[in-house]
Amino acid sequence: xxxxxxxxxxxxxxxxxxxxxxxxxxxxxxxxxxxxxxxxxxxxxxxxxxxxxxxxxxxxxxxxxxxxxxxxxxxxxxxxxxxxxxxxxxxxxxxxxxxxxxxxxxxxxxxxxxxxxxxxxxxxxxxxxxxxxxxxxxxxxxxxxxxxxxxxxxxxxxxxxxxxxxxxxxxxxxxxxxxxxxxxxxxxxxxxxxxxxxxxxxxxxxxxxxxxxxxxxxxxxxxxxxxxxxxxxxxxxxxxxxxxxxxxxxxxxxxxxxxxxxxxxxxxxxxxxxxxxxxxxxxxxxxxxxxxxxxxxxxxxxxxxxxxxxxxxx
Amino acid sequence: xxxxxxxxxxxxxxxxxxxxxxxxxxxxxxxxxxxxxxxxxxxxxxxxxxxxxxxxxxxxxxxxxxxxxxxxxxxxxxxxxxxxxxxxxxxxxxxxxxxxxxxxxxxxxxxxxxxxxxxxxxxxxxxxxxxxxxxxxxxxxxxxxxxxxxxxxxxxxxxxxxxxxxxxxxxxxxxxxxxxxxxxxxxxxxxxxxxxxxxxxxxxxxxxxxxxxxxxxxxxxxxxxxxxxxxxxxxxxxxxxxxxxxxxxxxxxxxxxxxxxxxxxxxxxxxxxxxxxxxxxxxxxxxxxxxxxxxxxxxxxxxxxxxxxxxxxxxxxxxxxxxxxxxxxxxxxxxxxxxxxxxxxxxxxxxxxxxxxxxxxxxxxxxxxxxxxxxxxxxxxxxxxxxxxxxxxxxxxxxxxxxxxxxxxxxxxxxxxxxxxxxxxxxxxxxxxxxxxxxxxxxxxxxxxxxxxxxxxxxxxxxxxxxxxxxxxxxxxxxxxxxxxxxxxxxxxxxxxxxxxxxxxxxxxxxxxxxxxxxxxxxxxxxxxxxxxxxxxxxxxxxxxxxxxxxxxxxxxxxxxxxxxxxxxxxxxxxxxxxxxxxxxxxxxxxxxxxxxxxxxxxxxxxxxxxxxxxxxxxxxxxxxxxxxxxxxxxxxxxxxxx
Numbered sequence: 001x002x003x004x005x006x007x008x009x010x011x012x013x014x015x016x017x018x019x020x021x022x023x024x025x026x027x028x029x030x031x032x033x034x035x036x037x038x039x040x041x042x043x044x045x046x047x048x049x050x051x052x053x054x055x056x057x058x059x060x061x062x063x064x065x066x067x068x069x070x071x072x073x074x075x076x077x078x079x080x081x082x083x084x085x086x087x088x089x090x091x092x093x094x095x096x097x098x099x100x101x102x103x104x105x106x107x108x109x110x111x112x113x114x115x116x117x118x119x120x121x122x123x124x125x126x127x128x129x130x131x132x133x134x135x136x137x138x139x140x141x142x143x144x145x146x147x148x149x150x151x152x153x154x155x156x157x158x159x160x161x162x163x164x165x166x167x168x169x170x171x172x173x174x175x176x177x178x179x180x181x182x183x184x185x186x187x188x189x190x191x192x193x194x195x196x197x198x199x200x201x202x203x204x205x206x207x208x209x210x211x212x213x214x215x216x217x218x219x220x221x222x223x224x225x226x227x228x229x230x231x232x233x234x235x236x237x238x239x240x241x242x243x244x245x246x247x248x249x250x251x252x253x254x255x256x257x258x259x260x261x262x263x264x265x266x267x268x269x270x271x272x273x274x275x276x277x278x279x280x281x282x283x284x285x286x287x288x289x290x291x292x293x294x295x296x297x298x299x300x301x302x303x304x305x306x307x308x309x310x311x312x313x314x
Numbered sequence: 315x316x317x318x319x320x321x322x323x324x325x326x327x328x329x330x331x332x333x334x335x336x337x338x339x340x341x342x343x344x345x346x347x348x349x350x351x352x353x354x355x356x357x358x359x360x361x362x363x364x365x366x367x368x369x370x371x372x373x374x375x376x377x378x379x380x381x382x383x384x385x386x387x388x389x390x391x392x393x394x395x396x397x398x399x400x401x402x403x404x405x406x407x408x409x410x411x412x413x414x415x416x417x418x419x420x421x422x423x424x425x426x427x428x429x430x431x432x433x434x435x436x437x438x439x440x441x442x443x444x445x446x447x448x449x450x451x452x453x454x455x456x457x458x459x460x461x462x463x464x465x466x467x468x469x470x471x472x473x474x475x476x477x478x479x480x481x482x483x484x485x486x487x488x489x490x491x492x493x494x495x496x497x498x499x500x501x502x503x504x505x506x507x508x509x510x511x512x513x514x515x516x517x518x519x520x521x522x523x524x525x526x527x528x529x530x531x532x533x534x535x536x537x538x539x540x541x542x543x544x545x546x547x548x549x550x551x552x553x554x555x556x557x558x559x560x561x562x563x564x565x566x567x568x569x570x571x572x573x574x575x576x577x578x579x580x581x582x583x584x585x586x587x588x589x590x591x592x593x594x595x596x597x598x599x600x601x602x603x604x605x606x607x608x609x610x611x612x613x614x615x616x617x618x619x620x621x622x623x624x625x626x627x628x629x630x631x632x633x634x635x636x637x638x639x640x641x642x643x644x645x646x647x648x649x650x651x652x653x654x655x656x657x658x659x660x661x662x663x664x665x666x667x668x669x670x671x672x673x674x675x676x677x678x679x680x681x682x683x684x685x686x687x688x689x690x691x692x693x694x695x696x697x698x699x700x701x702x703x704x705x706x707x708x709x710x711x712x713x714x715x716x717x718x719x720x721x722x723x724x725x726x727x728x729x730x731x732x733x734x735x736x737x738x739x740x741x742x743x744x745x746x747x748x749x750x751x752x753x754x755x756x757x758x759x760x761x762x763x764x765x766x767x768x769x770x771x772x773x774x775x776x777x778x779x780x781x782x783x784x785x786x787x788x789x790x791x792x793x794x795x796x797x798x799x800x801x802x803x804x805x806x807x808x809x810x811x812x813x814x815x816x817x818x819x820x821x822x823x824x825x826x827x828x829x830x831x832x833x834x835x836x837x838x839x840x841x842x843x844x845x846x847x848x849x850x851x852x853x854x855x856x857x858x859x860x861x862x863x864x865x866x867x868x869x870x871x872x873x874x875x876x877x878x879x880x881x882x883x884x885x886x887x888x889x890x891x892x893x894x895x896x897x898x899x900x901x902x903x904x905x906x907x908x909x910x911x912x913x914x915x916x917x918x919x920x921x922x923x924x925x926x927x928x929x930x931x932x933x934x935x936x937x938x939x940x941x942x943x944x945x946x947x948x949x950x951x952x953x954x955x956x957x
Contacts, residue, residue, distance in 0.1 A: 014439055015439070015442060015443055015446060018439045018440055018442075018443040019443045019446075019447075022440070022443060026455070026458070026459065137584065137587065137588070138580070138584065140583075140587065141531070141535075141579075141580050141583040141584040141587055142576075142580055143535055143538055143539060143542075143558075143576070143579055143580075145538075145539060145542050145558065145562075146538075146558060146572065146575075146576040146579065146580075149558065149561060149562055149565060149569075149572045149576070150572065150576070152565050153565050153569040153572065157565055157566045157569065164565070164566070209691075210733065211728055211730060211733040211734040212733060212734055212735055212736040212737070214684075214689055214728070214734075215726070215728055215734040215735070215736075215796070216736065217687075217689055217720065218687050218689055218720055218721070218725060218726040218728075218809075219720065219721040219725060219748050219752075219799060219800070220717050220718065220719065220720030220721025220722060220725075220748075220751075220752055220803075221717075221721070221747070221748065221751055222717055222751070223713075223717070225751065230736050230738075233736075233738040233739075234736070234737065234738050248446070248447075248448050249448065249449070251448045251451075252448025252449055252450035252451055253448075253450070255448070255450055255451065255454070255543075256450060256539045256542060256543055259542065259543050259562070260562055267543070270451070270454050271454075271543055271544065271545065273458065274454055274457050274458045274462070274545060275462070277458055277459075277461075278458075279458070282454075282455055282458045285451065285454075286447065286451065286455060289447050289448060289451050290443075290446065290447060293446050293447065293448075294446075297446075307738060308737070308738065309737065309738065309783040309785070310737065310783075310785050
């Protein structure tokens with residue numbers, strides 16, 4: 001398993017290199033001069049030159065890239081153009097918020113998607129199969145933020161079961177955290193659970209026809225064990241790939257759903273950064289996103305290896 | 315486990331037909347919704363009752379009324395008018411972003427596919443990098459460079475979605491260039507690029523259309539999202555996303571504001587996705603010519619009514635383990651009928667005895683084995699007969715009791731050991747699992763017994779092999795494991811379904827020897843299903859010959875080989891290759907086993923039989939006491955196996 005992880009890590013190097021070059025080059029692609037952005041029209045010629053020198057903008061681009069990368073690797077992503085806050089600090093404050101939203105919604109998507117997929121696969125063309133199919137079709141057409149608004153209207157405004165807005169950190173109070181994260185996570189997880197349900201259904205239908213399922217039944221193992229252990233383990237192999245992709249989608253979706261619930265996560269940070277063309281912040285956001293995606297992919301590969309012995313390097 | 319469909323067999327097909335017409339109706343509705351959308355977008359100014367920007371603060375946040383069909387928003391603007399103008403934005407957005415995506419993606423994809431090499435490598439790595447970042451983040455980054463607004467947002471989405479068109483175009487080129495370079499360009503000497511383009515354009519169209527429908531739906535959702543968070547369409551302009559953004563601020567005061575734009579988005583995206591599905595199915599059908607099975611000829615109705623005849627029952631035998639009487643298995647057909655696959659089958663096996671079930675493929679031998687276990691697939695039903703194992707009729711047992719019987723009293727070894735072992739678990743754990751589940755052994759006791767069993771089936775270094783995964787074992791080794799698992803609970807009946815067919819000839823004999831040894835040791839009865847008469851002769855005590863879903867002959871091995879009584883048995887024996895006898899043209903039985911539903915009404919072998927007479931047009935019973943035969947001329951014909 002360790003070999004697998006090392007192999008996958010090495011395979012990620014080209015991706016990380018390309019992403020870092022792309023991220024770095026935003027500064028150069030920017031239509032306006034970052035110095036102008038920071039100082040506005042107020043600064044004198046001298047101040048402009050000084051800032052230019054201090055930011056190292058007079059160095060050749062390769063030197064600047066290497067310096068930037070060196071600092072980034074050490075966790076120094078520069079300071080915001082606008083409020084001289086350290087980018088890393090700002091990101092680290094918001095990351096747990098977005099991450100807990102993403103992970104809880106992924107959990108919901110997996111539980112709902114797998115359960116619905118299995119139920120549909122066990123009885124093809126039955127009522128539950130049709131419901132799951134229709135649900136999956138709608139689930140992929142409903143915008144997550146609209147679904148979020150609906151949940152707010154019903155469960156927060158009307159029934160008052162959950163708070164309509166805000167986020168409580170897990171460390172402060174697990175109960176409040178769960179209450180604050182439930183509605184946004186459901187809103188976010190809906191379309192992913194639909195995608196997962198479709199995938200589980202088709203994988204499960206295929207696996208249930210396999211000889212080893214019939215053999216396990218012939219051996220007198222209970223239906224429950226045959227379906228949940230023998231069939232599901234194999235059916236999850238293709239599902240894991242979809243799940244990896246879905247977590248990336250959820251991460252992006254979280255940026256929008258946060259706005260529905262006025263949650264101060266990476267999304268709010270990103271929107272502010274875009275409006276102000278706060279390039280270091282955007283760069284930092286991209287790197288954090290890529291970092292998360294890399295971790296998810298790595299985890300996926302490990303799970304894939306556990307589920308599918310043939311994929312393990314021998 | 316017998317899964318009887320909850321509805322009657324006649325209900326299923328009509329429901330399927332209703333499903334087909336239902337989906338046609340859905341497509342019409344989806345098409346109408348999209349047509350309405352385009353109409354409203356084109357004529358928004360004429361159709362909408364009010365100016366979408368006209369404010370009326372006195373009449374703000376109103377519920378639907380005759381004056382304002384969908385009410386008013388926080389500034390007293392007419393929601394319906396804003397919704398209609400939102401259609402225009404949606405159409406512009408979808409058109410703009412999709413066009414940009416195609417114009418960027420397709421040429422670059424064609425280019426890198428054609429050039430290959432470094433160009434291809436670098437661009438593909440960039441694409442991978444972009445795809446690995448959440449799409450909305452990519453759009454946000456591009457908007458940070460461009461600034462906000464509808465058209466800028468659509469450029470951002472266009473760039474984002476161009477990656478899928480790029481990969482699609484590249485894939486088509488890569489598939490076509492092989493073809494083209496080998497066939498025409500090199501030979502004719504024409505410009506490779508031009509010919510390639512000529513080949514690519516017709517091939518790229520179908521996947522391009524499919525990808526476009528997918529993209530349009532995704533763009534609409536993304537545009538709404540970007541406008542919702544204020545990076546797309548800017549207020550006061552009306553788009554569905556900005557309307558929802560307004561609604562979000564008033565959820566506690568006037569939740570209805572969220573409903574019209576939400577429904578509009580959902581209906582539009584749903585319509586596009588559904589039409590996309592239909593197009594995708596159509597394109598898919600165009601590519602793969604479906605191998606549709608011919609509908610079975612409906613001449614079976616008469617057969618279905620033949621009641622099990624008392625004469626067909628085999629005489630009771632001492633130490634009987636299994637006794638099957640009058641078994642019939644049917645399948646539901648597309649037009650609601652019940653087609654018999656096995657009819658009126660009776661057999662019995664004693665302790666320590668091996669009964670061979672032989673016949674060509676399609677004769678129903680494997681199905682018989684599965685039917686005894688109650689493991690036929692969902693579409694199949696066992697409609698008649700009894701399956702008495704150790705004195706209990708399995709057909710009358712509830713599902714849970716049958717699960718107890720399986721493994722403990724009857725077990726099965728399948729044809730292909732590489733597919734009958736679960737690829738996800740070690741072979742040892744699959745045996746230990748049975749021991750723990752059926753005999754309640756502890757983990758360590760089950761494992762110790764597992765290693766013993768693996769040793770018993772003749773696998774060297776059993777402790778080590780128990781930890782192997784199925785794909786790490788040879789076929790013969792895997793089959794030994796499957797046999798060990800089947801015997802783990804010491805069943806009184808073992809059903810072996812062509813257990814040597816998938817194996818090398820040299821391994822076959824070893825496995826047969828193993829069966830013999832184990833039978834001597836454990837004393838179980840074996841139902842040995844095979845199409846190979848040489849194997850059957852080697853291992854069986856008695857042989858039942860099956861043809862077209864019924865038994866045609868049953869006899870002791872020696873008697874059967876010395877003097878077959880059914881013309882089909884004789885045909886099988888004659889077609890058997892003998893190592894000593896190398897006369898080239900091996901006689902074969904003309905024709906092939908008719909598919910279920912196309913069986914002749916009388917003797918099912920009559921259309922292939924050399925001895926057919928008029929009386930063979932009637933149903934023929936299985937007759938005899940010690941030897942059984944289903945042939946009206948059995949007594950007059952003198953059949954010999956060898957020529």
